Every structure is written in C-alpha cells, then in structure tokens.
Amino acid sequence: MENKAHIVVVSIPVFSHQASIQSLCKRLLQLNPHLHITLIVPILNSLSNASKSLIDSLSSYNIHSILLPPISFPQASNIHPSLQLPRAMSQSIPSIRDALISLYNSNNKLVALIADYLAYETLELAKSLNILSYIYFPTSAMVLSLCLHSSWLHQTVSCEYRELQEPIKIPGCIPIHGRDLPTALQDRSSEVYEHFLRRSKGLYLANGILVNSFKELEEETITALQEQSKKNKFPSIYPIGPIVQAGWVNNDNNNHANHYNDSDCLRWLDKQEPKSVLYVSFGSGGTLSQNQMNELALGLELSGQKFLWVVREPNDLPSVNYFNGSSKHDNILRFLPNGFVDRVKGAGWVVPCWAPQVEILRHKATGGFLTHCGWNSTLENVVHGLPMIVWPLFSEQRTNAAMLSDGLKVAERVKFNENGIVEREEIAIAIKRVLIGDEQTKIRAAMEVLKNASADAMKEDGSSAMVLSQLAMEWRNIGG
Template sequence: MAKTTNIAVVSIPAFSHQASIVGFCKRLVHLHDHFHVTCIFPTIDAPIPATLAMLESLPSNIDYTFLPPVQKQDLPQNASSLVLVQTAVSYSMPSFRDLLRSLVSTTSFAALVADPFTNEAVEIAKGEFNLLSYIYFPISAMTMSLLLHLPKLHQQVLCEYKDHKEAIQIPGCLPLQGHDLPSDFQDRSCVDYELILQRCKRLPLADGFLVNSFYEMEKGTLEALQEHCKGSNNNNSCVYLVGPIIQTEQSSESKGSECVRWLEKQRPNSVLYVSFGSGCTLSQQQLNELAFGLELSGQNFLWVLKAPNDSADGAYVVASNDDPLKFLPNGFLERTKGHGYVVTSWAPQTQILGHTSTGGFLTHCGWNSALESIVLGVPMVAWPLFAEQGMNVVLLNEGLKVALRPKINENGVVEREEIAKVIKGVMVGEEGNEIRGRIEKLKDAAADALKEDGSSRMALYQFGTQMENVGKCLSYSLMEVTK
C-alpha cells in the first residue's frame, strides 16, 4: 500500500480563489488517491457562506481549517478590497506559521501550494521549514506571465501604464494596451499597486507553478513561461497547466431553483445569462443602462442582479443587504415579464450555462466564469470591470474570438444602444454563429485536455509524481533519523 503524501494549500479570503484551489485539490486526490491535502483559509470576520457550502462535499482525503478571523474593523478603513484581503493575509501569517509547524511536526509534509497573493506563506514554508513550495494561479497563464514580468515592466515603463503610447508586450501574450492591464495597475503611486509589485517579486521563490488553464488555449504563453523559468534563478522550476478547473457539482438548492424551472420553458439557445460574478457591482447609472439595453435587445434574459455600488468591486469582501429590485428602472419588470427573469440572490451558474436554453453569457470575465463558459460552449459578451478582467477579455475577444466586447463612452459608461447591439451580435445573426462555432471547438479542446492522455491530466500526474518522490525521500529521512 502506497504511503500517504501530505501537502498543504493556502488561499485568500475570496470565494473565487478558494473555489478554484479546492477544485484543484479534488482533482489531485482523484488522480493520486493516496495524497492527503490540508486546505488553509485566512478569514475576514467569518468564513464565507458559499465556501462553507462548498466544503461540505469534500472527499475524505481533503480536510480544511480556517485561521483565526481577522476583524474587518482592524483592517485599513475605506481601503480597496485588494488592500483589505492582502492585509488580512499578512495579519494571518503568525497563525499560519503555528499551524504549519504543528502539521510538519506530526506528519511528513511534501509541499505547500499557495495562492499567488498568499506568497508570504511561501517565504515561511521554504525559509523556516524547508518545504517545496508551489504557486497555484486560479487565473490565466497570460496573467501569470504579466505578474512574473511585472518587476521588469515596472522599470521599463516610466509613465502610468494607461498613458503608455505603445502596446505593452508580455512574453507569450497578445499585445496589451495600458488600460487593459489590471485595474490595480492604473495608479502606480497607490498602495494597491505597491502590494502587487511586492508579491510579484516573491514569485521566483516558488519551486514551480500550477495554472488553471490548458495547453490548447494558451500554448504560446506556456512555452514562454517555461523558457522564462529555465533562465531564471528558481532552479528550472516547472509550469503545469492543469485546467480547466470549474465547479460542476449540483447542490440540492440548484436542482430545485426557480430560475432553472423558468429556463425549462424557453426555446433552445434563446436566453442570455447575465451575471457579473460574486464580487463585481455596477453603478446606478450603469445598472440603468444595462436594464434598458436588455429591454432594447428584445432577447430573452436571465439576470443575476446585485445592488449598485460606485466601486466595481463593491461586493468582493462584503455584499450589500439592500434589495436589488428597488434599484431597477420604473416598470422594467412589468415590461420584460415573460421574456426576462431577474434573480436577486444566488444562481447555479454552471447549471444555467449548461442548459440547452442558454445561448449567450454577458459576463465580467472573471477567469472562473470565462472557463465555465468555454467548458460549456457558451458565446460571451465580455464586459470587464476590475482586476485582470480586461486582460481576459483581450484573450477571449482578440485572441480566441469567442466573445464580443462592448464599447465604453468617454464617461466610462456602456450605453444601452451598445449593449443591445453586442447582445444581438452574440445571440442572433452570422457573427453569433461564427462565435458559436469557435467556442464549440474550444469546448472540445478543453474536454480533450482532461482525458486520460490529455495535456492537463498529464501535467497534474507529473506534478503528483514529483510530490510522491518527495514524500518517499521524507519518509526515508525520518527512518534514518529514528534508527
């Protein structure tokens, strides 16, 4: 019987990152059933309810622990969500150190796998416990390449990125305009950018990188990343594309959801699903324009509605308790009754995207949502709001050509006529058919990557085998010590 190989993983207090790394852990222990994984979660105030629900279905060889919560009142006031999350992670590091010391002293641990924004944990794991340490990127290989090269880019570009006249070239990636770089990069004097820059400088500490993407989608980027790692100071560290990793389990709540029952009554490919993820919010003005744009398009829609907020990441850490319906334009629900359905709480996204009635997805293009749309073959209206979403849209719109991107006016607003135009472009007509054909091919490539001999499965197998070998060496070392 194979000896147990123990690893720990640590994420940030954000559901999208936690869901992705837990999905990675499930796939790892399914392929290597003698692995045991301990998931470690820093926490703000209390565990995220969606995370608690997700953790109910863990297999027996994955367990988890929440670090003592950091109170939101002790974090910087009026700070961005990025600063809140990163400060909470930093405050949690003493607790993480104590937990890791306890785990290592009682069990032979092979490695730590950390979110890129918990890489302070990598310093602790390598410097104090001599553990192999890996970074798991729940984002694209394209964004990973940007983060690896940011310290060099910071020196090369002396002005604000959005004011840089030429396209910015990141190795292995499509050319980027400065305004498409992550929102936290747009003011280089702010604390958000400085925090990211500090963490990017730590990335070369890692012994390897795992990325939630797949070879057939980001082949050129992977090759550039591998070349970069060979020439860097991190000992020829490996890059493993192990995706697409998405949430696929259906809860009892999703099976009986009213919006799914509504979908059952619609024609195939006739419904546009509208959702900006768990953390993104629109301003009141933009919410109005979206409502009128949906109405003007004449297309059936299922809209997951959140209360407006002037900050695009207004629900990233703490969601509003306001009733979203009261912010809709007067008469909107009455005028769209019969061909529109508005959800004001949670919706089973993968079940909706996989439904035969769903023909398009208006999305903020968070990486989890983008991958879910690709895996389920749904064309996109790509509307980035913050973080690295602009880069994801460049890949989806310009590179893969599976999405349409609405134009923003000089005041930073997408107007109703433009919204209606891109919705109809995806849902009906020749352009929509061409996008549908391309995303069907990408859907097939994603499925192939996960087959027994697929690129992502083989990459995960190679990573697991490396951990097994480390585990054997640790066991042998312990035997020598105890002789």
C-alpha cells in the same frame, strides 16, 4: 494516513479563489488518491455562508480543513479596498506558520505547500521547513506572464501605462494596451501598485507555479513561459486547467421568494427555445452602479432577446462584494427601472444575487453569456462553449477581456462611454451580435473548438491531467 504524502494548501478569504483552489484539491485526489491534503483557510471578519458551504463539502473527499482565527479591521480604518486582502494575509501569517509547524511535527510526511497567488508570503514558511513550495495561480497564463515580467515593465516604462500610445508586448502574449492592464497597475504612485510588484517578485520563490489554464487555450503564452523556465529565469510552469466546479446547490441562509429560487430559474429555461437565452452575471463579487444597472436593464429590453439576469444591489464600487461574495436579497426589484419587470415578463427572468451558474451554462436554452471576465466564469464558459459578451469591472478582468476578444476572438466586448458607462444601445447591439447576428456563427464555432480542447485536456491522457498526475506522483514518491 501515515503512508500518504501530505500536501498543505493555503487559500485566501475570497469566495471565488476558495472555490477554485478547493476544486484543485478535489482534482488532485481524483487523479491520485494516495495523497493527504489539508486546506488552511484564513478568514477576514467572518466566514460567509457560501464559503461555509464549500468547506462543508470537503469532508466527503477526505480533505481536512483548518479555519484560522478571523482577522478584522476597525470599521473606521482607512484601508484601500485593494489593500484589505494583502493586509489580512500578512496578519494571518503567524497563524499559518503555527498550523504548518504543527502539521510538520505530526509526522504526516508533509512534502509540499501549495499557496494561492495572493498568499505568496507563505512560500518563505515552506522554505524554512525545507518542503517544496508551489503557487496556485487561479487566473490566465497571460496574467501570470504579466506578473513575471512586471519588474521589467516597471524599469522600461516611466509613464503611466495607460498613457502609452502603443500596445505593450510581452513574450508569447497578444499586444495589450496599457489601459487593459490590471487595476493594480493603473497608478504607479500607489501602494496598490507597489504591492503588485512585491507580490509578483515573490512568485520567484516558488519551486513551481500551477496555472489554471491549458495549452490549447493559451499555447503561445504557456510555451513562452516554459521556455523561460528551462533557462531558470522563471519557476517551473505547470498548466493544469481548466479547474472548474462541477456545480453545487446554493446553501445560502438568506431566504428567497419562491418564484426566485434556483430550481425555478432552471424550470423557466426548460420552457425556452435552444440557444435563445442570454445569461447575465457579474460573478460572485461584481456590482454595478445604479445608473449602469438602469442602462443594462433597458439595453436587455431594447435587444428584444430573452435573458436570465443575476441582479445585485447597486454600488458605485464594483468590487464591494469581492470578499463575502454575496449581497442583500431584500426586494432587489426596487433597484430596477419602473415597469421593467412587467414589460419583459415572459422574455426575462431576474434572480436575486445568486444563481446555479454551471447548471445554467450547460442548459440547452442558454445561447450566450454576458460576463465580467473573472477567470472562474471564463473557464466555466469555455467548458460549455458559449459565445461571450465581455464586460470587465476590476482586477485583471480587462486583461482577460482583451485576450478573449482581441486574441481568441470568442467574445464581443462592450464599449464604455466617456463617463465609464455602457449605454443601452451599445448593450442591445452586443446582445444581438452574439445571439442572432452573423458574428455569432464565427464566435460559436471558435468556442466549440475551445470546448472540445478543454475536455481533451482534462481526460486521463490529456495535457493538463498528465501534468497534474506527474506532479502528484513526484510528491507521493518524496513522501515514500
């Protein structure tokens, strides 16, 4: 261990981010085993079963993990959901500082810190120890560009962005309507907006930003970012994606009924025709209202197409499960319309709360993906080349949806009515377009190009692999 350059990686207490950054750690060691990696994991309230499973898997990769003391807020506290994470990370800074100093003093040749974008406050800690500091940006280069240009936007636009009549033009990015900017930018008077600006400004402290994308996916955006880096206006930009999971077994402690377990849904897929099934999932943290769940169920039925749907208990707050990445399994079927399960029997399969997504996406029977546009799910789908129906819920998902549908033209985007609901007829039309319509041929061909490009980027001599290998070699040389 003493001969290996030591890298510290700081995660955040959100399952999807933990999954992504741990995949990065494994990828680093795969490309350069002459590194020693320690992962620091802040905890909000308690560690979820899904997070425990991820952390347990690290030991086989010789990745050491440090679990910090949990941070909790009083149940009666009035903290906005979007601010819970920033507050938790701020409160975790003293514990992160203690862990960093301990590692630094242990003569393990600590040379660099990599922090999740939402753990940007740790960059100052790295500077104080005179070690290199990097941000791992787990979403798209377009969203990264938006963050780096946010101060400029704030100064040049005086009204709410959603009120702008013309799309916003950011160098290297597709023009985007103000309503499609991240949720944090939708109310300029809010504390959430102020924190977004502060967090984006914090990116400039980094020596470099590792963005989970690849040149062939966002070539113009990445090129524009790197040109600004050469002029010393931005930190160095390293496109290292797609960093995705290879798939794993669900270790959730909640019991599933036998006919809903993971292997059963895959066996059901085994019986279906190639490319005939629509996979429907809103990620590890997304939820729908009861009204919207009803419309989705009836839209799936109306389409007449086969589907595999990961269903969660409804909630009016779409990000209610964002932190723990799970919800109750108990009798999920009671939230579905009366008679729905019987009517779609044989044509549809309902899975409570969690499904082996990677295995489903790679299955020959899966022909399309209805997704919330979280970047993890987006990249997992790009790797497997399926046409998409994009249904953004919160955070940067509308921005991702705009890029996929308007920019890359690999997705059909659903339309919300004046009450913010996607109606059953709209859902059925979108499903048919992606699975059986003329449009699906174009989308499938475009997705096949991206699928091949993503595979090429991750090959040993591919664009992303070479960037990450070179960076790892620089750290190794510093560590001596």
